[in-house]
Amino acid sequence: MAGEGANAAASSFGSLTAASRGGRSVDAIEKFRERRPASKIVKRGLHLLSARWLPSLVALVFTACRGESVQWSEIRQAAGAPPWPRTSVHGMLVPAPDACVASVRAARVGQKIVAAWWTARRDSSGVLNVAWSPDGGSSWTAPVVADSTDHSVRGCGRPPPAISADSTSGYVHVAYYAETKSGRGVFFAHSMDNGKTFHSPVPIVFGDDPAFVSVSSDGDRVAVAYEDPNSAQPAIGVAVSTTMGHIFHTSETISSEAERARQPSVVVHGDTVRVWWSDHAADPRISATRPAYREGIFQN
Numbered sequence: 001m002a003g004e005g006a007n008a009a010a011s012s013f014g015s016l017t018a019a020s021r022g023g024r025s026v027d028a029i030e031k032f033r034e035r036r037p038a039s040k041i042v043k044r045g046l047h048l049l050s051a052r053w054l055p056s057l058v059a060l061v062f063t064a065c066r067g068e069s070v071q072w073s074e075i076r077q078a079a080g081a082p083p084w085p086r087t088s089v090h091g092m093l094v095p096a097p098d099a100c101v102a103s104v105r106a107a108r109v110g111q112k113i114v115a116a117w118w119t120a121r122r123d124s125s126g127v128l129n130v131a132w133s134p135d136g137g138s139s140w141t142a143p144v145v146a147d148s149t150d151h152s153v154r155g156c157g158r159p160p161p162a163i164s165a166d167s168t169s170g171y172v173h174v175a176y177y178a179e180t181k182s183g184r185g186v187f188f189a190h191s192m193d194n195g196k197t198f199h200s201p202v203p204i205v206f207g208d209d210p211a212f213v214s215v216s217s218d219g220d221r222v223a224v225a226y227e228d229p230n231s232a233q234p235a236i237g238v239a240v241s242t243t244m245g246h247i248f249h250t251s252e253t254i255s256s257e258a259e260r261a262r263q264p265s266v267v268v269h270g271d272t273v274r275v276w277w278s279d280h281a282a283d284p285r286i287s288a289t290r291p292a293y294r295e296g297i298f299q300n
Contacts, residue, residue, distance in 0.1 A: 069250040070296035081293035085267050095131045095140040100156035109165045116163040116174050126150040130195045146189050146198045152179035162215040170194045175215040175224045186226045190245045204239045216268040220244050223273045225264035236261040236277045254294050271298045
Protein backbone atom coordinates (compact mmCIF):
# COMPACT_ATOMS: atom_id res chain seq x y z
CA MET A 1 0.00 0.00 0.00
CA ALA A 2 1.28 3.48 -0.81
CA GLY A 3 1.75 6.03 1.95
CA GLU A 4 3.81 5.86 5.10
CA GLY A 5 2.33 5.04 8.46
CA ALA A 6 -0.69 3.17 7.11
CA ASN A 7 -3.10 2.13 9.82
CA ALA A 8 -5.12 -1.09 9.64
CA ALA A 9 -8.58 -1.06 11.18
CA ALA A 10 -10.69 -4.16 11.74
CA SER A 11 -14.38 -4.38 10.94
CA SER A 12 -17.07 -7.04 11.11
CA PHE A 13 -16.77 -7.85 7.42
CA GLY A 14 -12.98 -8.02 7.23
CA SER A 15 -10.04 -5.71 7.49
CA LEU A 16 -10.55 -2.21 6.13
CA THR A 17 -7.31 -0.39 5.48
CA ALA A 18 -7.08 3.27 6.36
CA ALA A 19 -3.93 4.93 5.09
CA SER A 20 -2.48 8.41 5.18
CA ARG A 21 -0.54 9.66 2.17
CA GLY A 22 1.97 12.47 1.97
CA GLY A 23 1.69 13.13 5.73
CA ARG A 24 -2.03 13.93 5.50
CA SER A 25 -3.72 12.96 8.77
CA VAL A 26 -7.17 11.47 9.15
CA ASP A 27 -8.37 14.77 10.62
CA ALA A 28 -7.09 16.64 7.57
CA ILE A 29 -8.77 14.19 5.25
CA GLU A 30 -12.03 14.55 7.18
CA LYS A 31 -11.88 18.35 6.81
CA PHE A 32 -11.19 17.92 3.08
CA ARG A 33 -14.12 15.53 2.79
CA GLU A 34 -16.48 18.03 4.44
CA ARG A 35 -15.69 20.55 1.70
CA ARG A 36 -16.60 18.08 -1.04
CA PRO A 37 -19.88 16.31 -1.96
CA ALA A 38 -20.59 13.19 0.10
CA SER A 39 -19.72 10.73 -2.64
CA LYS A 40 -16.26 9.78 -3.94
CA ILE A 41 -13.14 11.88 -3.70
CA VAL A 42 -10.43 10.74 -6.06
CA LYS A 43 -6.97 12.23 -6.20
CA ARG A 44 -4.16 10.67 -8.22
CA GLY A 45 -3.18 7.44 -6.49
CA LEU A 46 -5.79 7.83 -3.75
CA HIS A 47 -9.33 6.45 -3.91
CA LEU A 48 -11.31 7.83 -0.96
CA LEU A 49 -14.84 6.61 -0.39
CA SER A 50 -17.29 8.59 1.71
CA ALA A 51 -20.18 6.67 3.23
CA ARG A 52 -22.79 9.02 4.65
CA TRP A 53 -24.50 6.26 6.56
CA LEU A 54 -21.51 5.09 8.55
CA PRO A 55 -21.54 6.60 12.03
CA SER A 56 -17.85 6.70 12.85
CA LEU A 57 -14.35 6.70 11.43
CA VAL A 58 -15.25 3.70 9.29
CA ALA A 59 -17.02 6.28 7.10
CA LEU A 60 -13.60 6.87 5.54
CA VAL A 61 -12.48 3.91 3.48
CA PHE A 62 -9.86 4.32 0.82
CA THR A 63 -7.43 2.33 -1.24
CA ALA A 64 -4.05 3.74 -2.17
CA CYS A 65 -1.82 2.72 -5.02
CA ARG A 66 1.57 3.46 -6.45
CA GLY A 67 0.82 5.54 -9.54
CA GLU A 68 -1.36 4.18 -12.30
CA SER A 69 -1.97 0.41 -12.08
CA VAL A 70 -3.71 0.15 -15.47
CA GLN A 71 -3.20 2.16 -18.66
CA TRP A 72 -6.58 2.34 -20.41
CA SER A 73 -7.37 2.62 -24.11
CA GLU A 74 -10.07 4.82 -25.61
CA ILE A 75 -13.68 3.58 -25.40
CA ARG A 76 -14.90 1.66 -28.43
CA GLN A 77 -18.62 1.41 -29.10
CA ALA A 78 -21.07 -0.55 -31.26
CA ALA A 79 -19.31 -1.92 -34.34
CA GLY A 80 -15.92 -0.97 -32.95
CA ALA A 81 -16.32 -3.21 -29.90
CA PRO A 82 -15.18 -6.85 -30.06
CA PRO A 83 -17.79 -9.61 -29.52
CA TRP A 84 -19.18 -9.87 -26.01
CA PRO A 85 -17.35 -12.64 -24.11
CA ARG A 86 -18.97 -15.85 -22.89
CA THR A 87 -17.56 -15.68 -19.40
CA SER A 88 -20.20 -17.75 -17.61
CA VAL A 89 -21.87 -21.13 -17.98
CA HIS A 90 -25.22 -20.79 -19.75
CA GLY A 91 -28.34 -22.77 -18.92
CA MET A 92 -30.48 -23.34 -15.85
CA LEU A 93 -28.42 -24.50 -12.85
CA VAL A 94 -29.89 -25.44 -9.48
CA PRO A 95 -26.99 -26.20 -7.15
CA ALA A 96 -29.19 -26.35 -4.02
CA PRO A 97 -32.94 -26.72 -3.34
CA ASP A 98 -33.14 -23.37 -1.56
CA ALA A 99 -31.09 -21.43 -4.14
CA CYS A 100 -32.41 -18.18 -5.57
CA VAL A 101 -32.27 -19.68 -9.04
CA ALA A 102 -32.13 -16.35 -10.89
CA SER A 103 -28.99 -15.45 -8.92
CA VAL A 104 -26.94 -18.51 -9.88
CA ARG A 105 -23.75 -17.66 -11.77
CA ALA A 106 -21.15 -20.25 -12.74
CA ALA A 107 -17.74 -20.54 -14.37
CA ARG A 108 -16.16 -23.53 -16.05
CA VAL A 109 -12.82 -24.72 -14.71
CA GLY A 110 -11.52 -27.58 -16.85
CA GLN A 111 -14.20 -30.27 -16.77
CA LYS A 112 -15.81 -28.85 -13.63
CA ILE A 113 -18.24 -26.03 -12.91
CA VAL A 114 -18.08 -23.74 -9.89
CA ALA A 115 -21.16 -21.69 -9.03
CA ALA A 116 -22.09 -18.87 -6.67
CA TRP A 117 -25.63 -17.96 -5.67
CA TRP A 118 -27.80 -16.34 -3.02
CA THR A 119 -30.18 -18.04 -0.64
CA ALA A 120 -32.73 -16.03 1.32
CA ARG A 121 -33.15 -16.39 5.08
CA ARG A 122 -36.57 -16.21 6.71
CA ASP A 123 -36.02 -12.53 7.45
CA SER A 124 -35.22 -11.93 3.72
CA SER A 125 -31.52 -11.27 4.29
CA GLY A 126 -29.12 -13.21 2.09
CA VAL A 127 -26.36 -15.81 2.29
CA LEU A 128 -23.83 -16.15 -0.51
CA ASN A 129 -22.92 -19.76 -1.31
CA VAL A 130 -20.39 -21.54 -3.54
CA ALA A 131 -20.32 -25.16 -4.74
CA TRP A 132 -18.67 -27.33 -7.41
CA SER A 133 -20.18 -29.68 -9.97
CA PRO A 134 -17.99 -32.42 -11.55
CA ASP A 135 -20.57 -33.36 -14.19
CA GLY A 136 -21.90 -30.20 -15.82
CA GLY A 137 -24.48 -29.41 -13.15
CA SER A 138 -26.12 -32.79 -12.59
CA SER A 139 -24.67 -33.11 -9.09
CA TRP A 140 -23.11 -30.64 -6.68
CA THR A 141 -20.82 -30.62 -3.66
CA ALA A 142 -22.21 -29.36 -0.35
CA PRO A 143 -22.51 -25.55 -0.42
CA VAL A 144 -19.84 -23.46 1.29
CA VAL A 145 -20.81 -20.06 2.72
CA ALA A 146 -18.72 -17.31 1.13
CA ASP A 147 -20.46 -14.42 2.93
CA SER A 148 -23.21 -14.38 5.56
CA THR A 149 -23.06 -10.69 6.51
CA ASP A 150 -25.95 -9.41 4.36
CA HIS A 151 -28.72 -7.83 6.46
CA SER A 152 -31.00 -6.54 3.72
CA VAL A 153 -34.63 -7.50 3.26
CA ARG A 154 -34.41 -8.14 -0.48
CA GLY A 155 -34.97 -11.89 -0.36
CA CYS A 156 -34.17 -13.27 -3.82
CA GLY A 157 -34.74 -9.88 -5.46
CA ARG A 158 -31.09 -8.84 -5.51
CA PRO A 159 -28.31 -8.57 -8.10
CA PRO A 160 -26.56 -11.89 -8.76
CA PRO A 161 -22.95 -12.45 -7.69
CA ALA A 162 -20.04 -13.00 -10.05
CA ILE A 163 -17.47 -15.79 -9.80
CA SER A 164 -14.08 -16.66 -11.26
CA ALA A 165 -11.73 -19.56 -10.52
CA ASP A 166 -8.12 -20.44 -11.33
CA SER A 167 -7.41 -24.16 -11.65
CA THR A 168 -3.65 -23.62 -11.32
CA SER A 169 -3.64 -21.65 -8.07
CA GLY A 170 -6.82 -23.10 -6.55
CA TYR A 171 -8.17 -19.61 -5.97
CA VAL A 172 -11.90 -18.89 -6.26
CA HIS A 173 -13.00 -15.23 -6.43
CA VAL A 174 -16.50 -13.86 -5.85
CA ALA A 175 -17.78 -10.29 -6.19
CA TYR A 176 -21.27 -9.10 -5.27
CA TYR A 177 -23.47 -6.34 -3.93
CA ALA A 178 -24.47 -6.73 -0.28
CA GLU A 179 -25.99 -4.67 2.51
CA THR A 180 -24.08 -5.32 5.72
CA LYS A 181 -24.18 -3.71 9.15
CA SER A 182 -21.06 -1.78 8.19
CA GLY A 183 -22.52 -0.43 4.97
CA ARG A 184 -23.93 -1.17 1.53
CA GLY A 185 -21.77 -1.69 -1.50
CA VAL A 186 -19.77 -3.99 -3.74
CA PHE A 187 -17.73 -6.60 -1.88
CA PHE A 188 -15.09 -9.17 -2.78
CA ALA A 189 -14.15 -12.47 -1.15
CA HIS A 190 -11.81 -15.25 -2.19
CA SER A 191 -10.82 -18.78 -1.34
CA MET A 192 -7.27 -20.12 -1.51
CA ASP A 193 -8.27 -23.79 -1.28
CA ASN A 194 -10.62 -24.37 -4.23
CA GLY A 195 -13.64 -22.96 -2.44
CA LYS A 196 -13.44 -25.02 0.76
CA THR A 197 -13.11 -21.91 2.93
CA PHE A 198 -13.36 -18.17 2.19
CA HIS A 199 -11.47 -15.23 3.62
CA SER A 200 -13.46 -12.41 5.21
CA PRO A 201 -15.04 -10.18 2.55
CA VAL A 202 -13.58 -6.76 1.84
CA PRO A 203 -15.29 -3.71 0.28
CA ILE A 204 -14.53 -2.60 -3.26
CA VAL A 205 -16.78 0.46 -3.11
CA PHE A 206 -19.55 1.57 -0.77
CA GLY A 207 -22.82 2.91 -2.16
CA ASP A 208 -26.59 2.70 -1.80
CA ASP A 209 -27.67 1.53 -5.25
CA PRO A 210 -27.77 -2.24 -5.93
CA ALA A 211 -25.14 -3.06 -8.55
CA PHE A 212 -24.39 -5.76 -11.09
CA VAL A 213 -20.79 -6.95 -10.99
CA SER A 214 -18.28 -9.07 -12.88
CA VAL A 215 -14.98 -10.63 -11.76
CA SER A 216 -12.09 -12.23 -13.61
CA SER A 217 -8.61 -13.45 -12.73
CA ASP A 218 -5.41 -14.71 -14.31
CA GLY A 219 -2.65 -15.71 -11.93
CA ASP A 220 -1.87 -12.84 -9.57
CA ARG A 221 -4.11 -10.39 -11.41
CA VAL A 222 -7.77 -9.89 -10.50
CA ALA A 223 -10.28 -7.33 -11.78
CA VAL A 224 -13.76 -6.48 -10.51
CA ALA A 225 -16.03 -4.46 -12.81
CA TYR A 226 -19.19 -3.00 -11.28
CA GLU A 227 -22.05 -0.61 -11.77
CA ASP A 228 -21.13 2.41 -9.68
CA PRO A 229 -23.51 2.37 -6.69
CA ASN A 230 -22.96 6.10 -6.07
CA SER A 231 -23.31 7.61 -9.53
CA ALA A 232 -26.47 9.51 -10.46
CA GLN A 233 -25.66 8.73 -14.10
CA PRO A 234 -25.19 4.95 -14.60
CA ALA A 235 -21.45 4.30 -14.82
CA ILE A 236 -18.99 1.41 -14.79
CA GLY A 237 -16.07 1.21 -12.37
CA VAL A 238 -13.17 -1.21 -12.21
CA ALA A 239 -10.96 -2.23 -9.29
CA VAL A 240 -7.78 -4.22 -9.92
CA SER A 241 -5.38 -6.30 -7.86
CA THR A 242 -1.95 -7.72 -8.62
CA THR A 243 -1.88 -9.79 -5.43
CA MET A 244 -4.56 -12.42 -6.16
CA GLY A 245 -7.18 -10.18 -4.58
CA HIS A 246 -5.45 -9.65 -1.24
CA ILE A 247 -5.12 -5.91 -1.96
CA PHE A 248 -6.95 -3.85 -4.59
CA HIS A 249 -4.63 -1.09 -5.76
CA THR A 250 -7.00 1.18 -7.63
CA SER A 251 -10.66 1.72 -8.39
CA GLU A 252 -11.80 4.07 -11.14
CA THR A 253 -14.65 4.90 -13.48
CA ILE A 254 -13.91 3.76 -17.05
CA SER A 255 -17.18 4.62 -18.83
CA SER A 256 -17.76 8.15 -20.11
CA GLU A 257 -20.03 10.79 -18.61
CA ALA A 258 -22.08 10.76 -21.82
CA GLU A 259 -23.04 7.11 -21.35
CA ARG A 260 -25.70 5.36 -19.30
CA ALA A 261 -23.44 2.37 -18.66
CA ARG A 262 -24.73 -0.84 -17.08
CA GLN A 263 -24.14 -4.60 -16.90
CA PRO A 264 -20.35 -4.92 -17.07
CA SER A 265 -18.38 -8.00 -18.07
CA VAL A 266 -14.64 -8.23 -17.40
CA VAL A 267 -11.94 -10.61 -18.66
CA VAL A 268 -8.32 -10.68 -17.46
CA HIS A 269 -5.78 -12.41 -19.69
CA GLY A 270 -2.09 -12.01 -19.03
CA ASP A 271 -1.36 -8.32 -18.50
CA THR A 272 -4.56 -7.20 -20.25
CA VAL A 273 -7.91 -6.40 -18.65
CA ARG A 274 -10.86 -6.11 -21.05
CA VAL A 275 -14.24 -4.67 -20.03
CA TRP A 276 -17.56 -4.69 -21.90
CA TRP A 277 -20.77 -2.94 -20.86
CA SER A 278 -24.14 -1.87 -22.26
CA ASP A 279 -24.76 1.79 -23.06
CA HIS A 280 -28.48 2.36 -22.55
CA ALA A 281 -30.61 4.97 -24.29
CA ALA A 282 -31.26 8.09 -22.24
CA ASP A 283 -34.98 7.99 -23.05
CA PRO A 284 -36.59 5.37 -20.74
CA ARG A 285 -39.25 4.75 -23.41
CA ILE A 286 -36.55 3.38 -25.71
CA SER A 287 -35.09 -0.04 -24.95
CA ALA A 288 -32.17 0.32 -27.38
CA THR A 289 -28.68 -0.41 -26.10
CA ARG A 290 -25.29 -0.56 -27.73
CA PRO A 291 -22.17 -2.41 -26.60
CA ALA A 292 -19.16 -0.48 -25.34
CA TYR A 293 -15.66 -1.76 -24.70
CA ARG A 294 -12.38 -0.67 -23.17
CA GLU A 295 -9.15 -2.47 -22.47
CA GLY A 296 -6.22 -1.74 -20.24
CA ILE A 297 -2.69 -2.96 -19.63
CA PHE A 298 -1.42 -3.65 -16.13
CA GLN A 299 1.58 -1.46 -15.43
CA ASN A 300 3.06 -3.62 -12.67
